[in-house]
Amino acid sequence: MDRIRIRGGAPLHGSIPISGAKNAALPLMIASLLTDETLELGNVPRLADISSLLRIMSNFGVDHTIAGRRPGQTTETGQTIRLTSRAVIDTCAPYELVSTMRASFWVIAPLLARFGHAKVSMPGGCAIGTRPVDLLIMALARLGATIEIDGGYVIGTAPKGLKGAEIDFPKVTVGGTHVALMAATLADGVTVIRNAAREPEVADLAACLVKMGAKIEGAGTSEIVVTGVSRLGGASHDVLPDRIETGTYAMAVAMTGGDVVLENTRPELLQFALDVLQQSGTEVTPTFGGVRIRRNGNGIQSVDVTTDPFPGFPTDLQAQFMALMTRANGTSRIRETIFENRFMHVQELARLGAQIRLDGDSAYVEGVAGLKGAPVMATDLRASVSLVIAGLVADGETTINRVYHLDRGFEALEAKLARCGAEIERLRG
Known part of the structure; x- marks a missing residue:
């Protein structure tokens, strides 16, 4: 099993290209099931989750091609994938496929909307919380689907097609909004989605669906109105930049010091997080096509976030x-309101010398003068990269195990950090 080894202490200098957003690419790929024509997606990151979804869709009979590399492209830049769902031969997504990635459950929406039936395995547990699919099922039921749960599978039928309806989510749900949006595009009549997720990835999905012929208004706001159409066509669409990757590398620069330009990204996609970074003593300057991150000479200041x-x-x-706050001057409070059990990285950060106290949904992080390298274990995708950030400044050597989590969501992580001076390498096997 691969590991990552880091020798801490090197500030980061240079530039890092930001990849396309995994959280946008996955629903965009799933949306190709809504049409029998080809959907071409550019700027798709090279990630394990992308490969997993391609296997799932191939099981349905979806054809896909990945364009060859072009001049100037490297393994750090996105790829172009063409998906054609003309000859879908199966509308069942079995457990052994869905269990590898929760977002694959969303295939139930386009399958129901286009074919009138779908059988999709419940996605199972999750390391960072239950992430129930009840709101997704509720949305489909509101659109007229008959839903049954049998043997761990969600079985949906709509032999006469879906019908436009009003969907009021009791809480904001990105997955529920994706599902409702895709299903409503082919529903008969008008669908109003209230308390919709406002995330940029939702707006990116809507923009692609509009290119395919959908009629959607209000994407990016809390109320989305969809007027159903009889069919959708093919389109070409580039995946938006990954705001989480942008924020991750910005925090790595803030942690280590240095001066890095994050290229091919859009600061407005994570303005709140960048404002927090500025409060911590980091200079954030928008550039043409990106953002420059530079930590000033006053050290890291503690900031409370929710x-x-x-x-x-x-x-x-x-x-x-x-991870950044472990080296801050003072104590910060970090409150997690989205997922339960998303503090699994705390004990691993403590192995590096972090001082963190948990109290319910809050973590109190007391900044320390230094961290010391040690072997640590990744527990999920975001926890994994927090250990990388900590390892970049830890005295000595840090070895991160279970890095397959990182491969799910960060394209060419070691190469991007190494090009800016980090002493980081992957140990195979």
């Missing part, structure tokens, strides 16, 4: 920010 749905502080940056 995770919230967009446009608030992202839960997917909580672990990375906690």
Whole structure:
């Protein structure tokens, strides 16, 4: 099993290209099931989750091609994938496929909308919380689908098609909004989605669906109105930049010191997080096509944060920010309101010398003068990269085990950090 070894102490200098957003690419790929024409997606990151979803969709009979590399492209830049769902031969997604990635459950929406039936395994447990699919099922039922749960599978039928309806989510749900949005595009009539997720990835999905012929208004706000159409066509769409990757590398620069330009990204996608970084003593300067991150000479200042749905502080940056706060002057409070059990990285950070106290949904992080390298174990995707950030400044050598978590969400992590001066390498096997 691969490991990552880091020798801490090197500040970061240079530039890092930001990849396409995994959390946008996955629903965009799933949306290709809504049409029998080809959907071409550019700027798709090279990640394990992307490969897993391609295997799942191939099981349905979806054809896909990955374009060859072009001049100037490297393993650190995105790829172009063409998906054609013309000859779908199966609308069942078995457990052994869905269990590898929770987002694959969302295939139930386009399968129901286009074919009138779908059988998709319940996705099972999750290391950072239960993440129930009840709101996703509720949305489909509101659109007229008959839903049964049998033997661990969600079985949906809509032999006469889905019908437009009003969907009021009791709480903000990104997955539920994705599912409702895709299903409503082919529903008969008008669908109003209230308390919709406002995340940029939702707006990116809507933008692609509009290119395919969907009629959608209000994406990116808390109320989305979809007027169903009889069919969707093909389109070409580039995946938006990964705001979580942007924030992760920004925090790595803030942690180590140095001066790095994050290229091919958009600061407005994570403005709240960048504002928090500025409060911690980091200079954040928008550039043409990116953002420059530079830590001033006053050290890291403690800042309190609470995770919230967009446009608030992202839960997917909580672990990375906690790593940063381990070296801050003073004590910070980090409150997690999105997922239960998302403090699994605390004990591993403690192995490096971090001083963190947990109290319910809050972590109190007392900054220390230094961290010391040690073997640590990754527990999930975001926890894994928080250990990388801590290891970049830890005295001595840090070895991170279970790095397959990182491969799910960070494209060419070691190469991007190494090009800026980090002493980091992957140990194979």
